[in-house]
Amino acid sequence: MTAPHAAVLAAAPAVKDHRALRFLTAGSVDDGKSTLIGRLLFDSRAILADQLDTLEKRAAGAPIDLSLLTDGLEAEREQGITIDVAYRYFATKQRKFIIADAPGHEQYTRNMVTAAAGSDAAVVLVDITKIDVTAKPVVLLPQTRRHALLAHLLRVPSIVFAVNKLDAVEDPALAFNTTRDALLAFAKHAGIEVAGVIPVSALRGDNVTQPLDADWYDGPSLLQVLESLPALQERKDGDLLIPVQYVAREGEGTGNQPRTLWGRIAHGQVKAGDKVQLFPSGQEAVVAEVRLAGSVVDVVTAGQSAGVVLDRQLDVSRGDWIGTPGSVKETQRFSATLAWLDTEPAVVGRKYWVRHGNRWVQARIASIESRLDIHTLDKIDAHELAVNEIGQVVIETQQALPVEAYGQNRVGGALIIVDPASNRTSGALLVKGAA
Incomplete structure (x- = not known):
């Protein structure tokens, strides 16, 4: 058996940051995101007495369903899924946390993008029971790859993979090590710097807030990793x-x-x-x-x-x-990464509204240069982008905008696209530079 500790946190930050950490949970549907957050809230004693009473009455003697702490909408409780982003707060002796529980369904990917845009970290859950660990190579779920890629594109500083439901497999050591290797290989191929790959059981509470008592893992708990991650620091020097x-x-x-x-x-x-x-x-x-x-x-x-x-x-x-005078360059044409979120495909030449900061202008997609295949990470020629697809595009705006590269600043380099007919948020634009 290989010792996992060195590989698990190969790129983990060594700094301690006591500022509040904003992080989201992402991943495929039913991976246990809401249950994980409920476990963090429960173990950190961030649940009000009346909330706990309600959960105990609903359980009627059975184990408490911790996912109900975040799935607050009636439709979410009825269907057993997360639909909207739910924000929760808790604190430890080391720092405070603001959690965004993002939906796992593909049709709610736009909600995940909204949560990621302001997050310091992303915890991408991986349901070990949905993965064939005997396959060569191991195949990750599409939403696991998509959410990790979106978090990376949105420049979420720290990305952590939490391999969940290890209590439901016969050989958790083999399952975790195999899945960890697949995640690290995918991350390396995608250029994602991983802050940690952590084994957990959100339902049972294993390695969530307390270290895992197992001879095959001697690494930190998920909470220990979160306590060590840096919060996003806006650039205070230079131009205004x-x-x-x-x-x-x-x-x-x-x-x-x-x-x-x-x-x-x-x-x-x-x-x-x-x-x-x-x-x-x-x-x-x-x-x-x-x-x-x-x-x-x-x-x-x-x-x-x-x-x-x-x-x-x-x-x-x-x-x-x-x-600052002379520091901002305006342009009406720029290249960008486009994460398309609408059921109506993105097509060349169609006019949309775009919002940059607090300013609205008309714009059109001048060209679609390529589409990203989330399975192979290859760039493919494309003439349109379907829902949840990611591509490289060129945008032309009716008026000049002082855009910046998203890699330099998330405020000046981010725009949203809105369909003028339906008023739906259709896509997220991450500026690369003037075209």
Whole structure:
């Protein structure tokens, strides 16, 4: 038997970070995502007494169904599946956690993308009972591969694979080691840096919050790995970029009253005296003062919501951008990775609405360069993208946008596509660069 510890955490972060960790659970349907979160909440004593009473009454003497702690919609309880993203909170002595329980069904992949966009880590569950560990090579489930790829494309900093339901197989050591090797091989092929491959039994609680008592595994528990992962840190140095979300005018009367431009700083920092440039107007001004939570402060940094007051009145509205002069390049044509989420396929030439920051503009897909085969990871020629497919595209917008490469900044480099006829969110765009 091979010793798993070195391979399990070959790329695990060694740092300790006490900031709150936002992570999502992903993977195929019925892999045990909701049960795993319920186990974390139960073992960390983050369940209210009335919630526990309700679960015990529903169980009627049987083991408590921990998945009901996150599956809050009536339709979810009736069907035994997760439909919408459910957010839950718990804390240990080391740090606080914000969990997003994402659906496993293919038709709800858009919900998983929404959860991943703001997460520091992704825990991709793998149901060991659905895998033929005797196959050569071992075949992973499509949703396991898809969700891991989406988390990677969305630049979720840390990806952890949790191999679940080891209590349901005859030889858990063989099943885990074989599956672990398949996951690491897939991750290496996809260019995914894995933070850990952890054996667990969410139903029984094995290796979730307490280390596994087994001679074939001497690695950490899932909770120990989560406690060690770094939280996303926005870039505080360098150029400033703020998407304007809200324009507030103080006092009553004419438009001569000072206005405060509010928005969450994507990167950089802002302080009084800084020169800034507005987009799309291109006009420049000087920051007269900055505010944080309504109070005037010396400086506001990336990740915080800043209120910016300029030294002169300019025409600024929701959807505009504030940046360091000369740092933001506008373009009407750019290449991007497109994760398509709509049942109507993405086709070349069709017009859509796109949202960049808080700004809406019309756009069209100028070309579809390729489609990613999630099984082989090869790029295939394509003329359209079907639901849940991922491709490389070129986008043309009606107006110029100050887009950035998604790899450099998740705010300036991300857009959503909306169907103008149905108003459905049809896709997620991750900018690669000007085309």
